[in-house]
Structure formats: structure tokens, C-alpha cells
Amino acid sequence: MNCKIHLYFLAIIFSCTIFKVHSQNKINNTSSPNSNSFILACGSNTETTDSDGRKWNSDIKFLISPNTSLSAIAKSQDPSLPSTIPYMTSRIFKSESTYKFPIPPNFRHWIRLHFYPSSYNDFDTSTSFFSVTAGGFTLLNNFSAYITAEALTQAYIIREFSIIKLDSGTLNLIFTPSKDSFAFVNGIEIISMPEIFQSVSMVGFSDQNMNIESYTVQTMYRLNVGGQYISAINDSGLTRIWYDDSPYIFGAALGVSSEAEKNVSIVYPSNDSKFIAPENVYRTARSMGPNSTVNQNYNLTWVFQIDVNFTYLVRLHFCEFQLDKVNQMVFSIFINNSTAEQEADVIAWSNGRGVPVYKDYAVYVNGRTNDDNLWVALHPNVAVKPEFYDSILNGLEIFKLSDTRLNLAGPNPVPSELKSEAESQQGMPIRSSKSSHNGVILGLILGSVTCIGLLVFFIAFLKYKKRKNKQGLSSNTGWLPIYGSSRSSGTATTSKSSGSSRISNLGGGLCRHFTLAEIRLGTDNFSESRVIGVGGFGKVYKGYIDGKTTTVAIKRSNPSSEQGLNEFQNEIELLSKLRHRHLVSLIGACEENNEMILVYDYMEKGTLREHLYKTNTLLSWKERLNISIGAARGIHYLHTGAKYTIIHRDVKSTNILLDEKWVAKVSDFGLSKTGPTLNQTHVSTIVKGSFGYLDPEYFRRQQLTDKSDVYSFGVVLFEILCGRPALNPSLPKEQVSLADWALLNHRRGTFEEIIDPFIKGEINCECLKQFIEIAVKCLSDHGLDRPSMGAVLWNLEYCLQLENNPDGPKVVAEQKANDAYAMHATLLSIEEEGEICQKPEGHSANAVFSQIVNPQGR
């Protein structure tokens, strides 16, 4: 006992030293730490302002010999660029060129380089290879922004470095093209920063200390764990970007995310520690879940792709906002399977609720003994008998440290063309060229996540923690690994492995593999009594895995169909990389004896359809509204969660499933793949999908766009409102198709007659009007006239506001209009429809909607 108290005492002392920042390192003017900063839009002649309101200057006056370079404008603008500034202009270097920056001596500096590998005049950036050095450090070597962006499936990339204090008052940033090539850059940020690094011990070698102050570092990952994207202007003065952590979580064991109550304030231990991370990082967390038995049996694990033969600094941010006593929660921290911390107790470290604390660990990743993954895992420490068997993490940063040759550069990723070819030969998803402008590419979201999962806690709810209402879409760039290392796990695995089993080639080889025996056991040998659904793919069974502890949905394909095989592989590939609250998660797969079986999270309440008109316990209007919002989020995530749009292709009420809390989850990605051919602007393909939901334009032109999903979703909205199937052949001809029938009634002004009588009385009149407008817009004949999924989602949320608070939703709605995703929404004007709403209302929605205009156009 004594011993333990002693340890905590030590820990408290340690935590105090952690935030010690030497006073001479302090930024002089903390209200404006960027006063010594250069934020340059390269190739631009004038000062410009980006969409966040940051000012970017011209770079020309910092170039030593401007004649070795020229400025150019990008030929095309990718819709996923966050802002035209600084990406649409670039500086091109045909020979070695130097920028010279006057910087205050003895300060650490951020160096951020922005690259948008498009085409500039006659310069095709796919042929650009170059090196960048700064202050004697090699930041990039034989670097291809094009290949790197391709591998990450992103339009643009940011590389962030933090360079050590230099004695001289100048920083030279040198771009050197590789032989017969050219260099380019779109944006440069040089920003003075406080010293945020100290010395740290190596994991597994507590006697080996490294003084990080003497290293130049590259930011590999910076994550707001359990929270959302934080933009540069919302960082605590250091203009860093924080991303959502969920793409990096290993397997399906996502734990639960939580958010501090409003009344809990974050109390920084000192003024200087405010720079370490903004409050929003500490206000959200991820922990394991409410069930201590379950928690003892798994590790909450994140996996990151990194470059081998470098040392990494792993910085973990903690802030306990619920517990407040020592020994309430104690856990172990493992980094690359070594114990970094045996007894982590956040309260013992921080000395109180709401007090942030961070811990640094250094780990060397040896190319001879390790692969290029870095693992961070948390596990409850039951040996010290804490009150809760759980663990928590609020933020995570990974920095690469310069090596003995003052180098930070890693190799380029494997070019993704190779991957695409390999994939298309195997009938796997194909990505089109990035010049596509209609945004119709069935690419994959690349991230380090792949699928495995001993246990699925996707929907677990903490008893003692209030679950955060997670909106996975507050920004469509929110979780992309913009900083990260460049290799995608999918690429590496696909190209490396020789392929004994198809599954092991998919999902990065990490998808949980079930044996047929396990599946037979879990389904009573595919007992008909277990069948819960039949689809184009085959039958779906309710089953159990892990000795009946986990209920799952097991989808067994019809073994004879070749098309089924492609869709099967496609679904594993897509689903194992997608993680979202409103998408059904894949647990694993089985491929044996020509069986193709997928194992999913079990959705207790079944399909949306069966709660609309097939049972006696119909959903209320509000429930329906919430479900439509959830489903819209899932689809919106598919469309915008990655650089490339993923088109579902079969949105319908039987593909929207409901979990035990009635949370809507989009399922069935079997069709979300390309057809046989693919060209630059759209996907030409054999028409698939379900009648009643099919986009007429897609049907006519056989060209698939994300707006086809919007159309189908519009039909689902009418299904929800009218409580009848999309197709009902037993009705008179004009009523067979719900889409036609609804539009006809809308035109005639008789819509009220076809609303589901079960909910008719509950609907707020404004809300109804809004809802019908959205659905009608979704059914526009031409894809271009249909709103984006983001706009649909926003409007549905507005509907819910109207429903909840018919008299004063406007203020809330207007605030929401500023949200990142609403910025991407297109104008949805609402015509007054007196006949739908007899009750005259004081305000109209028009004012609100006119604010939601796409700022950049398309």
C-alpha cells in the first residue's frame, strides 16, 4: 500500500515537470504568437485571404533569385480543396532555388509546405521529383507530391515540420529538382512557435533519454481522439490541424467516445501549457466501454503507417473530465507491443478533473525487425484493482525525429497506378484519374484502419459516461490523414502478398477470418429458422460468434454467381476501410469451400422498411425524421468522407438498418463498385440497383454519379412520409411508382392526401413543408438540379429543428449554416406552399436558406 501511494506521489511530481516550459522559450507576444510568421501563397502576386480568413502573402520577395522560378495557375480545381488559397497558384522551380526568411534566433519554427499536384501550364506534376532542405535538414528527398497524394487519395497534401532553434537570424528553404525534373510548391508557412518538446525516454529503455529539443521533427499524425476535426484557426494559437482518430482504430473495437459536460471546465496547469493542445482536444475522449468483462478482453488500439528506420515521438494527451479520484481508472499503455506505461492514472498525473496532461514516449522503428506500422494500445490494469476497468485517451500526436544524417525524408509510396491495375485484374475497385470533375470515382478511403475485431462495441453506451452525439461529418476533410505518412496499408498488402486466399489480400490482410466451422456453429448449420433476410447476394442469418457472446448478422452468398464474388470482395474492401456511426460495420469474413460469407454487426431492429408499413408498431414522425437524418449522414460520409466519392448505388429502405437504439445505419455495399468500364468523368456501367429507386438519368445515360444516390434517397424520404413501398404494382397505374405519385400530388397540391395517416397528425406544418421540398428536390430529373447529400442532410436537420422548436429554430439554424459541411451545401430554395400548410406562420425559411450558398462554386 505504502508503495503505491509513493508511486502516485512521484507521478504527481512528474506531472508538474511535464508542463514546465522554460521562460526564455516563451513567445514574446502570446496574444499573437504568429507575429513572426510568414504565410505565403506561392506564385501569387498579392495578399489574399483563404476561406478560414487567414491572410496569405506573395512569396516573391523571399526568393533569392526569382529568375530560377516561375509562377503558374492550376489548370483545374478539385472540388475537395478546402480553399482556392493557396492551392490554385504555385511556384515552379526548374533549378535549385532558395527562399531566405529572416527569423528570430532561438525559436523553434513550424515549416508547413502545401502541395496541390495538379497541372500547371506545361508542367505536369506527375513528373515532378524534388528535395527540400531547411536549416541544414533534409525535409523531403526525391519527393513526388503526385504519388503521395494519389496514395492517400487526396487532392492536396500538407507536410508539417518543426525545425530546431537556429542561432542565425535566417532560415534558408531550398528546393532542388531531381535530375530532368522540376519542383513546385503552393504554400509555405514559417511560424515561430514555443518549444513544445522536452526530453523523453525510450520505450523499453527507461535509462535512455532523448532531448527532443535538439531534433527537427515531422508531424506524422495529429488526432483529436474521440472528437472532430479542428481547423488551424481553432487551434490554440499554433495553427495546427487536428483530425478525427476513428480511421486509425484497429478493427471494429472502437470503444466509445465521450464529451465533457458543459459545466466541466478545462483548467490548464499553466499559461504556457495552453499551447500544447486546444481545449477541444481535451473535451473529448475515447474510452473502452461500460462492460469491465469486455474491457479486460481487448485492447483499445490505433495503428499508424510510418517510415521505418526512424525514431518517433508519440505524444498522448489526457484529460479526465468524469472521474476525479486516484485509482478510479488505471491502465497500461503499449507502444509497438512494448509496455510504455504500466500504471497510467490520469487523475494521479493531472491532479484533478478537467486538468490536461500529456505524456511523451520515444520509440525506434527498425526496418529489419518491424514493419511500417506503429501500434498504440491501451488496456485496463486490473492488477492494481481500480474502480473501473477502462482506459481513456483524448489526443494523440506522432512526430518523426530527424536521424543522424539530419534527414527526415522517407521513400515515396508505391505508385497507386500499379495498385489500380492489380486491383482491376482481380475485379476489385478501380479508381479513375484524378482529373475527373464530376466527382464520380469509386475510390477507396485509405486509412490505416482495416477490419478485425474480437468484439464490437460500436454502439456500446457507457453507463457512467454520457455519450457524445457524434457528427461524423462536420468537415469533409475532417479525418483525412493529410499529414500522415504516405503509404496506404491496402496498397502495400495487395502488391506484396502473393495471394493464397483472396480475403487475406483484402482489407490489408487484417480482416478477421472466420472458419466455416465457426460460421456453421454460429448459425446452427445455416438453419432456415435463422434467416433474417434474403437479398440479391444470398441469405442473411442471425448468428453468434465467440461462443455465443456476440450476436452478428451473417451474410452467405450464393456460391455459384461470379458477380457475387466481385461484390463480395468489393464489400470487404470497402467496408473494412469505412468506419462511421451510420454505416453498418463489418466484423470479418469467411471464404472456404467456395463459400463467401460476411459477418456484420447485428442490427436488432432490422430494416427501416419493416417499421414503415409492415408491422403494427409503426415509427413516430420524429423517429422517422431522426432515422432519415442518420441515413443521410451515412450516405453523405460515403460521398465526401474521402477524396473520391463512393456511390452506394442501392439506397433503399431495406438497406437502412436500425440498431437497438433505433440508430440508422446504411448497409449493403455490394453494389458500391464500378462496373466494367470507367472513364474520366463518370462511371459508365450496367445499370444496377432496385426498381422504384432508380435514378431516371442513370437509367437513360448509364452514367453513375453521386446524385443517383440522392435520387434514391428522395424516394426513401417519400416512403418514410407516405408509409408505402416505392413500388406497389397492385395499385392503379399512376400510383404504382411512389416517386411519380408523390411528384404528381406535389404538383397538384394534393400532397396531404398521401401522407401516412398514422403520422399525419404529429407533423409540424413548417417541418412537413420543408421535408417535402427536400424530397422533391432529390427527385429532380437532372442530377445537377438535385442537392448534394450534404445539403439534404443539413435541410433535414433544419426540419428537425422546426419540429422540435417550431417557434424559434432560426437562430440555431443560422448558426449551423456556418458549419463546415453546410458551407458545401447548395442553395435549396423553398417555395411557399400554402396548400400543404393551412396554418399561416410568421416566418419563412427562405432567409436561412439563402445563406447556404456554395462559396467556391463547382
Ligand SMILES: *[C@@H]1O[C@H](CO)[C@@H](O)[C@H](O)[C@H]1NC(C)=O
Ligand atoms: C520581447 O520583446 C521585448 C520588447 O518588446 C524585447 O526586448 C525582448 O527581447 C523580446 N523577447 C524575446 C524572447 O524575443
Ligand SMILES: *[C@@H]1O[C@H](CO)[C@@H](O)[C@H](O)[C@H]1NC(C)=O
Ligand atoms: C501583441 O500583438 C498584438 C497583435 O499583433 C498587438 O495588438 C499587441 O500590442 C502586442 N503586444 C505586445 C506586448 O507587443
Ligand SMILES: *[C@@H]1O[C@H](CO)[C@@H](O)[C@H](O)[C@H]1NC(C)=O
Ligand atoms: C532576372 O530577370 C530580369 C528580367 O526578366 C532581369 O532584368 C534580371 O537581370 C535577371 N536577374 C538575374 C540575376 O538573372
Ligand SMILES: *[C@@H]1O[C@H](CO)[C@@H](O)[C@H](O)[C@H]1NC(C)=O
Ligand atoms: C471554430 O470553432 C467554432 C466553435 O467551436 C466553430 O463554430 C467554427 O466553425 C470553427 N471554425 C472552423 C473553421 O472550423
Ligand SMILES: *[C@@H]1O[C@H](CO)[C@@H](O)[C@H](O)[C@H]1NC(C)=O
Ligand atoms: C454537471 O452537470 C451534471 C448534470 O447536468 C451534474 O450531474 C454534474 O455533477 C455536474 N458536474 C459538475 C462538476 O458540476
Ligand SMILES: *[C@@H]1O[C@H](CO)[C@@H](O)[C@H](O)[C@H]1NC(C)=O
Ligand atoms: C496567465 O494569463 C493571464 C491572462 O492572460 C494572466 O492574468 C496571468 O497572470 C497569467 N499567469 C501566469 C502564471 O503567467
Ligand SMILES: *[C@@H]1O[C@H](CO)[C@@H](O)[C@H](O)[C@H]1NC(C)=O
Ligand atoms: C459484460 O459482458 C459479458 C460478456 O459479453 C456479459 O456476460 C455480461 O453480462 C456483461 N455485463 C454487463 C454488466 O453488461
Ligand SMILES: *[C@@H]1O[C@H](CO)[C@@H](O)[C@H](O)[C@H]1NC(C)=O
Ligand atoms: C504487435 O502485435 C500485433 C498483433 O498482436 C502484430 O500484428 C504487430 O505486428 C506487432 N507489432 C510490432 C511492432 O511488433
Ligand SMILES: *[C@@H]1O[C@H](CO)[C@@H](O)[C@H](O)[C@H]1NC(C)=O
Ligand atoms: C494488448 O496488447 C499487449 C501488447 O501488444 C499484448 O501483450 C496483450 O496481449 C494485448 N491484450 C489483448 C487482450 O489483446
Ligand SMILES: *[C@@H]1O[C@H](CO)[C@@H](O)[C@H](O)[C@H]1NC(C)=O
Ligand atoms: C533500414 O535499415 C536497414 C539497415 O539498418 C536496411 O537494411 C533497410 O533497407 C532500411 N530500410 C529502409 C526502408 O530504408
Ligand SMILES: *[C@@H]1O[C@H](CO)[C@@H](O)[C@H](O)[C@H]1NC(C)=O
Ligand atoms: C525517385 O522516386 C521515384 C519514385 O518513387 C523512383 O522511381 C526513382 O528511382 C527515384 N529516384 C531517385 C534518384 O532516387
